[in-house]
Amino acid sequence: xxxxxxxxxVLKIAGYGSLAAFIAACGGNTNTTTSGITAKGGSMSLGSYxxxxxxxxxxxxxxxxxxxxxxxxxxxxxxxxxxxFQNQISSYLQGTPEDAFTWFSGHRMRFFASKGLATxxxxxxxxxxxxxxxxxxxxxxxxxxxxxxxxxxYYPWAVFYRKDVFAAHGYTVPTNWDAFKALCVQMKKDGxxxxxxxxxxxxxxxxTFDIINLRLNGYDFHTELLTGKQPxxxxxxxxxxxxxxxxxxxxxxxxxxxxxxQGADQLLRKQAGMYLLGLFVSDEFKASGSxxxxxQLDFFPFPDLGTQYDAxxxxxxPIDVYMLTKKSPTLSADLGQAxxxxxxxxxxxxxxLYWQNAPGSIPTASDADKSQYPAxxxxxxxxxxxxxxxxxxxxxxxRPDFSGPNGMQGFLLKFLxxxxxxxxxxxxxxxxxxxxxxxx
Amino acid sequence: xxxxxxxxAPARTKAPEAGALVTTRRKRRYTLLTRQxxxxxxxxxxxxxxxxxxxIWGPTLASVVLSFTNWDGIGPVTGNNIVGLKNxxxxxxxxxxxxxxxxxxxxWLAWLTFIATPLGMFLAVLLDREMRGTRIYQSVFFLPVVxxxxxxxxxxxxxxxxxxxxxxxxxxLVKSGKLxxxxxxxxxxxxxxxxxxxxxxxxxxMILYLAGLxxxxxxxxxxxxxxxxxxxxxxxxxxxxxxxxxNVIIVVVTAIEALRAFDIAFIINQGKNGLELLSILIYNxxxxxxxxxxxGSAIAVVLLVISLGPIILFLSRTMKTLA
Numbered sequence: 001x002x003x004x005x006x007x008x009x010v011l012k013i014a015g016y017g018s019l020a021a022f023i024a025a026c027g028g029n030t031n032t033t034t035s036g037i038t039a040k041g042g043s044m045s046l047g048s049y050x051x052x053x054x055x056x057x058x059x060x061x062x063x064x065x066x067x068x069x070x071x072x073x074x075x076x077x078x079x080x081x082x083x084x085f086q087n088q089i090s091s092y093l094q095g096t097p098e099d100a101f102t103w104f105s106g107h108r109m110r111f112f113a114s115k116g117l118a119t120x121x122x123x124x125x126x127x128x129x130x131x132x133x134x135x136x137x138x139x140x141x142x143x144x145x146x147x148x149x150x151x152x153x154y155y156p157w158a159v160f161y162r163k164d165v166f167a168a169h170g171y172t173v174p175t176n177w178d179a180f181k182a183l184c185v186q187m188k189k190d191g192x193x194x195x196x197x198x199x200x201x202x203x204x205x206x207x208t209f210d211i212i213n214l215r216l217n218g219y220d221f222h223t224e225l226l227t228g229k230q231p232x233x234x235x236x237x238x239x240x241x242x243x244x245x246x247x248x249x250x251x252x253x254x255x256x257x258x259x260x261x262q263g264a265d266q267l268l269r270k271q272a273g274m275y276l277l278g279l280f281v282s283d284e285f286k287a288s289g290s291x292x293x294x295x296q297l298d299f300f301p302f303p304d305l306g307t308q309y310d311a312x313x314x315x316x317x318p319i320d321v322y323m324l325t326k327k328s329p330t331l332s333a334d335l336g337q338a339x340x341x342x343x344x345x346x347x348x349x350x351x352x353l354y355w356q357n358a359p360g361s362i363p364t365a366s367d368a369d370k371s372q373y374p375a376x377x378x379x380x381x382x383x384x385x386x387x388x389x390x391x392x393x394x395x396x397x398x399r400p401d402f403s404g405p406n407g408m409q410g411f412l413l414k415f416l417x418x419x420x421x422x423x424x425x426x427x428x429x430x431x432x433x434x435x436x437x438x439x440x
Numbered sequence: 441x442x443x444x445x446x447x448x449a450p451a452r453t454k455a456p457e458a459g460a461l462v463t464t465r466r467k468r469r470y471t472l473l474t475r476q477x478x479x480x481x482x483x484x485x486x487x488x489x490x491x492x493x494x495x496i497w498g499p500t501l502a503s504v505v506l507s508f509t510n511w512d513g514i515g516p517v518t519g520n521n522i523v524g525l526k527n528x529x530x531x532x533x534x535x536x537x538x539x540x541x542x543x544x545x546x547x548w549l550a551w552l553t554f555i556a557t558p559l560g561m562f563l564a565v566l567l568d569r570e571m572r573g574t575r576i577y578q579s580v581f582f583l584p585v586v587x588x589x590x591x592x593x594x595x596x597x598x599x600x601x602x603x604x605x606x607x608x609x610x611x612x613l614v615k616s617g618k619l620x621x622x623x624x625x626x627x628x629x630x631x632x633x634x635x636x637x638x639x640x641x642x643x644x645x646m647i648l649y650l651a652g653l654x655x656x657x658x659x660x661x662x663x664x665x666x667x668x669x670x671x672x673x674x675x676x677x678x679x680x681x682x683x684x685x686x687n688v689i690i691v692v693v694t695a696i697e698a699l700r701a702f703d704i705a706f707i708i709n710q711g712k713n714g715l716e717l718l719s720i721l722i723y724n725x726x727x728x729x730x731x732x733x734x735x736g737s738a739i740a741v742v743l744l745v746i747s748l749g750p751i752i753l754f755l756s757r758t759m760k761t762l763a
Contacts, residue, residue: 087728090513115514200709254602256624256713401730405710406537413713429536436530438510
């Protein structure tokens, strides 16, 4: 109650600022209260897919901070269920969307940018780019070379384990494939499920495909394969499935009926030894309510496979972004505010505010205060910064129709149902499916 | 219906003068309808017809047109988008999911027709016998019907979950380590969700059929009993023929339920890995992020053609009963 009041007071004070802005706006220039591209006061709207409790709270905290810092700009947030938002993105962006929206980098960003459904923000980027590393800068560029998004958080994919389980059995972290397999054998002997795999939703298995392909065939081949420049019938893809089939016997039983949360539960309850997933697995540990469990969570990068590409240390580290729509009816009036918002979310201090509510999302800005990171986050930052190549995850690097439930998700489930099969015909299906897709 | 102006029969018998007057004066084709009647009919037929054309046949025809394009749902449809029969060609020859989805719909139809619907009818017959506690049984069997299939999906997902699910635990499969992956194994997951769908469908059919049974004239059964017919004979030779209109509705409802099956499979795993259905292919191709609107429309047209079968059956039977 008290907090709310103080926020209102801030808004009230800020209101005078926006009044000034309004008077200035009547003069025919919306940007007069600030220099350059941004505007204070006024209003803007935001379409958000952050529906999980922590993420939603984080978004609200971020927006409140923006309002008070930007002369009381009124921000209308429209929060839509994550899956629904994703499924309806195409009609959303073509209809009457909000000014700004939450989205993903990678192919999914470039696709809508190239369709003319996003507003380029090169001017904002020029002002904030010194706060970002090369990798992040590359992730927000559209096909036309313009910048369409501001990266705000990311999370790496790695092999998660419990420190106490490893200590109790005297396991050591494997750094190469043979050690990894030997560890699986030992875990099985010790009555553990060596590797938790939970692929009911279809996308978790894509993470394993990504990392094996990256280690075995390198970043360039992986991105070319996912964008159709290499055929799915390539023998290098066959090699990925062959390699993969060496560890599938160590997976959770009934894996195609388990959700990723149930997989995380196996790790949490010490039933499974390892789990290849994104850092968001920590959210499940946090939700268990016992901080001791979260303290035990640790991870290591996927083991080397003994190829030249091990040196790339490539991994999936999907980046979440904010973008500006094109068809928002209010955007022309709110452009200054929306750009101010984009500038605001690029600040490390803003991103930390969000991260405090959603610890699975690491700030992207270089000036984020890293001193408050717990060991797990610090380690995540470290393995991402030491990676020479970063991918966005299968379903962000490839076409959504190809990676979706009736595409690659289904194919990988088919593979996992019988991993020892000759994958020739399955790869033929993948290629035929890719070839059947209309040009983008 | 009570209003004489909306009912044609009384108008025909009670106001012939008006019509006769019109014919004699103008030497026109004989008509029993006054101008007001005509206007009323025009309104009553015209407005629903216009809405039907606008809201149902418009989009339907649009789908048919879109099925010849490769439109991605963004921007206008232009001449460049037209690809002829390519979508259909790929659908029938290249798309590996079409025939599985088609056969899953057929299995769904067969399951409902031969297992769930007869079970619902059987329950209705049992409950019609005025046994003790019939109200309670009715409520119990009918309860799932008020739940949406999405909720039914959630409920059964919990029952079927491999490790924490009720079924694997109650049969001791978790303890013995022989987990059955009810929803993940493509050989059995379709039947697993058919059980869930039937849980609801049985109650639905039961209540429909029960309503029909209540309207059967008791004297027919009495007559049958006097003639020495057994219970089974009475049902198959007396009650069932009398129930013909209800039977048609039951058949059509069953067929429609099978064709529009979507929610449960979608909730379980977005319709992949053995749960592909035509409706889900339409959704995943054209309405989701994939935006293959043209290809999705082609599947929709195929489903439309299939659906016309039961619709025509239903309409022709209804027309016959009315005539």
